[in-house]
Amino acid sequence: MxxxxxxxxxxxxxxxxxxxxxxxxxxxxVSFSGIVRDDHGDLDALxxxxxxxxxxxALTQQAKTAMQRFGLADVLVIHRYGRLAPDEPIMMVATAxxxxxxxxxxxxxxxxxxxSRAPFWKKEHRAGQTEWVNAxxxxxxxxxxxxR
Amino acid sequence: MxxxxxxxxxxxxxxxxxxxxxxxxxxxxVSFSGIVRDDHGDLDALxxxxxxxxxxxALTQQAKTAMQRFGLADVLVIHRYGRLAPDEPIMMVATAxxxxxxxxxxxxxxxxxxxSRAPFWKKEHRAGQTEWVNAxxxxxxxxxxxxR
Amino acid sequence: xxxxxxxxxxxxRIGIPKETWMTEAVTVADLVDELRAREERYAIAFExxxxxxxxxxxxxxxxxxxxxxxxEVAFFPPMxxx
Amino acid sequence: xxxxxxxxxxxxRIGIPKETWMTEAVTVADLVDELRAREERYAIAFExxxxxxxxxxxxxxxxxxxxxxxxEVAFFPPMxxx
Numbered sequence: 001m002x003x004x005x006x007x008x009x010x011x012x013x014x015x016x017x018x019x020x021x022x023x024x025x026x027x028x029x030v031s032f033s034g035i036v037r038d039d040h041g042d043l044d045a046l047x048x049x050x051x052x053x054x055x056x057x058a059l060t061q062q063a064k065t066a067m068q069r070f071g072l073a074d075v076l077v078i079h080r081y082g083r084l085a086p087d088e089p090i091m092m093v094a095t096a097x098x099x100x101x102x103x104x105x106x107x108x109x110x111x112x113x114x115x116s117r118a119p120f121w122k123k124e125h126r127a128g129q130t131e132w133v134n135a136x137x138x139x140x141x142x143x144x145x146x147x148r
Numbered sequence: 149m150x151x152x153x154x155x156x157x158x159x160x161x162x163x164x165x166x167x168x169x170x171x172x173x174x175x176x177x178v179s180f181s182g183i184v185r186d187d188h189g190d191l192d193a194l195x196x197x198x199x200x201x202x203x204x205x206a207l208t209q210q211a212k213t214a215m216q217r218f219g220l221a222d223v224l225v226i227h228r229y230g231r232l233a234p235d236e237p238i239m240m241v242a243t244a245x246x247x248x249x250x251x252x253x254x255x256x257x258x259x260x261x262x263x264s265r266a267p268f269w270k271k272e273h274r275a276g277q278t279e280w281v282n283a284x285x286x287x288x289x290x291x292x293x294x295x296r
Numbered sequence: 297x298x299x300x301x302x303x304x305x306x307x308x309r310i311g312i313p314k315e316t317w318m319t320e321a322v323t324v325a326d327l328v329d330e331l332r333a334r335e336e337r338y339a340i341a342f343e344x345x346x347x348x349x350x351x352x353x354x355x356x357x358x359x360x361x362x363x364x365x366x367x368e369v370a371f372f373p374p375m376x377x378x
Numbered sequence: 379x380x381x382x383x384x385x386x387x388x389x390x391r392i393g394i395p396k397e398t399w400m401t402e403a404v405t406v407a408d409l410v411d412e413l414r415a416r417e418e419r420y421a422i423a424f425e426x427x428x429x430x431x432x433x434x435x436x437x438x439x440x441x442x443x444x445x446x447x448x449x450e451v452a453f454f455p456p457m458x459x460x
Contacts, residue, residue, distance in 0.1 A: 012168065016179065017161025024235055027185040029160070030178065030255070032248065033168065034460055037175040049386055050459075051452060054436035079459065087172055091460060100180065100259055100378075101290070107178075108252050111460055117438065119452075120459030121386035132387045135456035142249070182378055197304055198377075199370060202354035227377065239378060248460075259378055265356065267370075268377030269304035280305045283374035 001067065001075050003059045005050065007082035012092045019076045023096035026073045028103040031094040032111055038086035044125040048081045048090070051119035055079070062113045070106040072097050077110065079120065109146055115139040149215065149223050151207045153198065155230035160240045167224045171244035174221045176251040179242040180259055186234035192273040196229040196238070199267035203227070210261045218254040220245050225258065227268065257294055263287040298363070300331075302341075303372035306348065309341040324350050325359045327369065342371075349374060380445070382413075384423075385454035388430065391423040406432050407441045409451065424453075431456060 002019075012033040020029050036046045063075040072095050079091040091114070095106035114120075115136075122133040150167075160181040168177050184194045211223040220243050227239040239262070243254035262268075263284075270281040301314045321327035328345060331338045342348070350357050351370040363369070383396045403409035410427060413420045424430070432439050433452040445451070 011165060012177070013161040013163075013165025015161075016164050017159060020160060020181065020183070020237075025185065027183055029181045029183065031164065032252070033164075033177045034248070035168070035175055035177065037173065037246065048459075049389075051383070051385055051433070051436070051454070054433055054452065057436050058438075089168075098185065100182070100256075104180070104252065104256050104259075108248075111248055111252075115460040116457055118459045119385065119433070119454065119457055121455065122458045123386070132455065133458045135458050196377075197307075199301070199303055199351070199354070199372070202351055202370070205354050206356075263378040264375055266377045267303070267351070267372065267375055269373065270376045271304070280373070281376045283376050 001060075001063050002077070003056060003063055004078045005052075005055050005059070006078070006080060009080070009088060010078055010092075012089050015076065015078060015092060016094060019074070019094045019096070023074045026096040027098050028100040029094060029096045030100075030103040030107040031092060032107050033092040034090045036084050036086050036088050036090055040126075042126045043086050044127070046084045046086075046090070047123040047125060047130075048084065049121045049123070050079075050081045054119050058118050059114070062110065062117070066095070066106045066109050070095070070097065070102040070109065072102060072106045075106065075110065077114075079114070079118070081120070112139070112142040112146060116143055149208075149211050150225070151204060151211055152226045153200075153203050153207070154226070154228060157228070157236060158226055158240075160237050163224065163226060163240060164242060167222070167242045167244070171222045174244040175246050176248040177242060177244045178248075178251040178255040179240060180255050181240040182238045182259075184232050184234050184236050184238055188274075190274045191234050192275070194232045194234075194238070195271040195273060195278075196232065197269045197271070198227075198229045202267050206266050207262070210258065210265070214243070214254045214257050218243070218245065218250040218257065220250060220254045223254065223258065225262075227262070227266070229268070260287070260290040260294060264291050298327075298366060299368045300327075301368065301370040303370065305373055306341055306371055310337055319363070321363055323359070323363060324352070324357065324361050324369065327363060328359065347373060380409075380448060381450045382409075383450065383452040385452065387455055388423055388453055392419055401445070403445055405441070405445060406434070406439065406443050406451065409445060410441065429455060 074096040076094040093110045097103040116139045222244040224242040241258040245251040264287045352366045434448045
């Protein structure tokens, strides 16, 4: 299990290669990467604030929960903070398991959690203006489906 | 959209990097890779037979269906045939979309399809013996959930 | 004249990957009956068609489908890709 | 004495990322009342606590939770990671 919170850029493909190499014996690896989108062509940067200490703690705890709940062989979480440009990767999650269903579910579970329970906040910079991104109700709903 | 059926090995991480670079403007990329498992420590090789012509055709058709159904920006499918060693990647699927749910669903849909509708057959080589892998009822069930 | 292809254990049981066959069969099931009548290895291979799948001109189809206009018929066990 | 942390727009409205505060508050809600009474920027920032979240010693918690034994309280808007 590996949880990384960093301001430096990273390459999801290279991380996937390293993660897979470290997961001998598994049959299925799923990865998710989230990328800075510029829907209106006017985004200068996405700024990500986080809560040092709590972030690592919360992500580690959730990765452990995912490992146990879905019987995963391994979990990787990388999340950036600081100032990011459009098309840069923001974060990635990868899960390794014997079978595909567990790997998919583990990654979706991690993502739904990350979106609304890990202490990150996004601020958009557009044409000299800044605006905090609002939490989406749909993200809260997505998380609720895991509560049995 | 890219569909590749090949006997040569491939690196899912490198393919993910190339796929992501080609998908500017998307917010979410999901990848799945399937790897040769050796559960009992006695697998010499996994042999994969396919139906040249129909394979490419079936995968391309399904990738188009996935693009449309889930509003994907891009889909990648790579599937090997021939003789593979334990821990070698068998295949991968990657999907790019604006949001995570579509990217996850697109990849799961492609995988469920691939497992029981694309013309591939696996044969296990163990200690000089060979055995064709039986189709799993659970794979058929997995596919059925997409039939609305 | 149609081209018939066999895959996986069906190919192994019949002993060839493909052959050309002159047929009067109206449906896939009729063609299977013709093949079964040829030789025992066909009769054995096609004993239980519920464990087999068929593709007509590279599209998955069913055993009651008509053969009219079809050039390539493929028989194989359930697929195990991915 | 507890450490209070603010994040995102809450941090910007209050104007500082953290501060140490001497409190007699029994619950988080009591602490919020104390802060609101200090200065208008606090009153405005904490106007609607339904739009805020709280963590006690780096664990998500709720506004009716007791503060006893807590060293670090963090207030912030709903999270938007991923």
